[in-house]
Amino acid sequence: MSLSIKDVAERAGCSIATVSRVLAGKGYISDDARRKVEAAVKELGYRPNRVARSLRAQKSRVIGLVLSDIRNPFFSEISRAVDRVAVRHGYSVLICNADEDPEKEAHYLRLLEEEKVAGILLSPTRAGARSLDPAMYPPLVLFDRKFPKALFDSVVIDNEDAARRLTKTLIDGGFRKIAGLFGAKSFTASARIKGFQSAFEGAEGRIPGVYQAPAFEDEGARLMEEILRKDPDVDAVVCSSALLATGAYRALRLGASHIVAERGFVCFDDPSWASFVDPPVTVIRQPAAAIGEAAADLLMKRIEDPARAVSEVVLQGELVVRDSMR
Amino acid sequence: MSLSIKDVAERAGCSIATVSRVLAGKGYISDDARRKVEAAVKELGYRPNRVARSLRAQKSRVIGLVLSDIRNPFFSEISRAVDRVAVRHGYSVLICNADEDPEKEAHYLRLLEEEKVAGILLSPTRAGARSLDPAMYPPLVLFDRKFPKALFDSVVIDNEDAARRLTKTLIDGGFRKIAGLFGAKSFTASARIKGFQSAFEGAEGRIPGVYQAPAFEDEGARLMEEILRKDPDVDAVVCSSALLATGAYRALRLGASHIVAERGFVCFDDPSWASFVDPPVTVIRQPAAAIGEAAADLLMKRIEDPARAVSEVVLQGELVVRDSMR
């Protein structure tokens, strides 16, 4: 079917070993042979078969990136940072979308392993993390969501602290009954719930309400509507991700809730609209690029030295207080 | 290193051929052999090596999806639709992000081909499309951006018509000097510019202004600021993508322009905020899911029958007129 090194060897009048050496650029090759092989490659339009290469080498210069939700801008920004680092090290990145579904996540992890990628970057769902086995996969680095035991390298932000700081802005703002909307399936959500609740310590008279839903836009809207209906005296909202926040914010606006106008709405991530709605929204901005870079760096190091000690990078979220339009 | 079919055969006390047959579920196998092999597989935790499989079969059950910009919600929605169709046909999807960079696009196309994927879905940059060769790649289906000659299957929306309808809403609304912001590198942009301009035919006294920039959020903001500075009498804006629109809209809001309040802002795609800013924004909604599904369907058909006639699917954008909240 497609061209092989054999065709090139034939055309160039040498053995396949010579062709391979020219292509790899190592070993002894005469100028004459090199020229002939290069000419043959060009004439035939030969391109090496990575599959055969990977089989022979038992590895490839490709890393896999499993995103929990490709629609989340946080993750797409991370993927760009990962790509930058990978390219710098001569790797390519293949992205898989797990869509917050533990089964899909497992499927793609298996696929990547079976494709013998050199390493994997993953932000696991909680269910998915349970079946993670350090011995089973190629080098694996976790980001955003961390495995409780330090079995893998990981990069996360201090979610508990970030949630606390974000919530504090509302408490300090005098809000009384604060609803927290969190994702349903992630470690991240647990940590943020903890931070959310701890912000209320010593703030008597302030009431936290914890709500959870799958971290999708529509779910955010649905949950927010439900809260408004069941708990009309909620006067402020903390949202745990851009996606949830966007849905919730829409529900508030379309429901003509006073919460928005009173500056009672804050959220994680920095959704594009947070800066230009009126009034603008205070957020915790996650350093997505830094997270992606750090995770990719860790993976590169782990690939180079599989025996190195497990390391854990914790970054800080940046509180962006917006009280009025510029 | 890792387990092979050989280890399983040893454990099960049979030949590798038998193991392979059990795994593939074809050929004659005794119940006894099947049980023993299955037990051995489970005990050892054996997992087939896809690389070897692909090499032997000269193909794999994986398709590649090259996105021009993973940050664009339009593309992430498409990727989800593609995944749905692929899974239904027993394929997995590997996503690559070209970041609107023709070189990256070429790199990932090469990678996917060398990985011997079964087929590729692509929304090419204009530069990238030039070097596309129908003979060179595995089955290739274009979406969103179409190659001028009908060399490949493709799925697009009628961009010219959509742009015309969108622009017409402004002309009918009485706006006089209308700026159109378009992407810099795509066929899509050309078609939309055409539609934008044709909307002005027979609308004397209405002045179109065409502006182009790379289709990123920051570029949209930068360009919008520039327009406001250089052309203060612009009274309405058409934006060619969610990303450009988000940047431009932010620039308008932060610049306290009256354009927004006067309902002079419309755009392609349906950015999350379009429905809840005040006043809400009229948009052309692209049927992203339908596009992704149609493209994946075409690819499946093309893989099954490489000789079938090239087909082209054109979908319509949906004009969503929003004149007041809710």
Next chain:
DNA sequence: TGGAAATGTGTAAACGTTTACATGATGGGA
């Protein structure tokens, strides 16, 4: 009872690479 058909299993080749090893040529130093 004979033999064809159906069933079960193993051997070995093939997929396209890389690379250890063998072999041969050339050149230089003693």
Next chain:
DNA sequence: TCCCATCATGTAAACGTTTACACATTTCCA
């Protein structure tokens, strides 16, 4: 002149599968 180092190339094995083919056993039917 002889030997060894250096350079250049080729042969063949290996990576982990699938599968054509061969062979052996069992079943079935006339």
